[in-house]
Amino acid sequence: MDIVLENVCKQYGKKKIIDHLNLHIPSGKIYGFIGLNGAGKTTTMKMLTGLTPVSSGTIKFSGKTLQEIRKDYRAFGAFISSPSYYKNLTAYENLAMIQKVLEQPVSEVDRVLDIVGLSNSKQKRVSEFSFGMKQRLGLAFAFLNNPEVLILDEPTNGLDPEGIVEIRNLLYDLSKIEGKTIFISSHNIAELEQISDVIGIIQKGKMVFQGSLETLYNESGLSYCVEVDDEKKMKQFLEEAQLSFEVERNLFEVTISKKDIPDMLWELQRRKISVYEIAANRNLEKIFLKIARGVDANATGNAR
Numbered sequence: 001m002d003i004v005l006e007n008v009c010k011q012y013g014k015k016k017i018i019d020h021l022n023l024h025i026p027s028g029k030i031y032g033f034i035g036l037n038g039a040g041k042t043t044t045m046k047m048l049t050g051l052t053p054v055s056s057g058t059i060k061f062s063g064k065t066l067q068e069i070r071k072d073y074r075a076f077g078a079f080i081s082s083p084s085y086y087k088n089l090t091a092y093e094n095l096a097m098i099q100k101v102l103e104q105p106v107s108e109v110d111r112v113l114d115i116v117g118l119s120n121s122k123q124k125r126v127s128e129f130s131f132g133m134k135q136r137l138g139l140a141f142a143f144l145n146n147p148e149v150l151i152l153d154e155p156t157n158g159l160d161p162e163g164i165v166e167i168r169n170l171l172y173d174l175s176k177i178e179g180k181t182i183f184i185s186s187h188n189i190a191e192l193e194q195i196s197d198v199i200g201i202i203q204k205g206k207m208v209f210q211g212s213l214e215t216l217y218n219e220s221g222l223s224y225c226v227e228v229d230d231e232k233k234m235k236q237f238l239e240e241a242q243l244s245f246e247v248e249r250n251l252f253e254v255t256i257s258k259k260d261i262p263d264m265l266w267e268l269q270r271r272k273i274s275v276y277e278i279a280a281n282r283n284l285e286k287i288f289l290k291i292a293r294g295v296d297a298n299a300t301g302n303a304r
Contacts, residue, residue, distance in 0.1 A: 002027040008057030032196030076149035077142035087127040193284040
């Protein structure tokens with residue numbers, strides 16, 4: 001199931017939170033949604049689930065409106081902000097209650113508890129859960145009834161490194177093996193970089209990038225990490241060539257186009273500068289911050 005947002009706006013009084021947002025989440029793919037605090041990520045996710053109504057624009061799930069697909073309890077599952085639980089009930093009882101309301105098999109509860117690694121704690125009261133366990137239980141709610149679409153806001157928040165890897169692998173399998181469409185927001189950009197098919201960057205309620213990671217790397221201008229034997233000679237060359245760089249000891253991060261690398265290496269060889277290693281610096285976090293700060297700088301410049 002693919003999801004399309006067209007010219008979606010959200011306004012509270014005179015304050016526009018989401019500004020003509022156009023977004024396409026392809027069917028069966030993992031869409032990584034990133035932005036600074038206050039950029040509009042959670043508001044967008046709440047509009048996708050109907051928790052917050054749009055002020056204008058349209059949201060379609062494979063051509064159907066949100067009102068049409070909400071009739072299907074298997075359409076989507078969501079994990080947004082901090083889920084609420086009945087703390088005096090066990091994990092099993094919390095999930096079973098939802099199933100009874102939906103008039104769906106309670107046997108589904110054991111399946112989702114196993115998926116999120118809470119089978120051994122299913123008879124434990126939620127009031128006794130750690131923050132990480134509550135996060136896992138929130139994911140169990142989202143996975144109930146095997147939904148086609150998963151909308152997840154900070155799903156690995158509070159998990160230990162092992163838990164983060166487990167959830168990452170789970171989401172990857174749900175997308176690649178079971179064909180689920182997954183829309184995920186996280187401040188853990190390195191995690192999104194590992195599993196996302198598509199990246200969307202939102203800033204001040206507007207989309208500033210949407211596409212594959214490879215496209216983002218190419219459009220933003222890749223830098224390359226170059227390790228050499230002579231820092232002084234390398235600095236002199238880069239300054240003469242007017243190439244932007246950062247350096248830490250003998251490791252340089254050089255902003256240069258791919259097609260110009262052979263000429264750079266030839267010149268380094270001519271200057272008797274030995275190159276130990278050169279590698280593309282595919283760092284989503286760094287690129288994201290560069291884009292976000294650039295948008296802020298432009299906005300400030302326009303305001304003047």
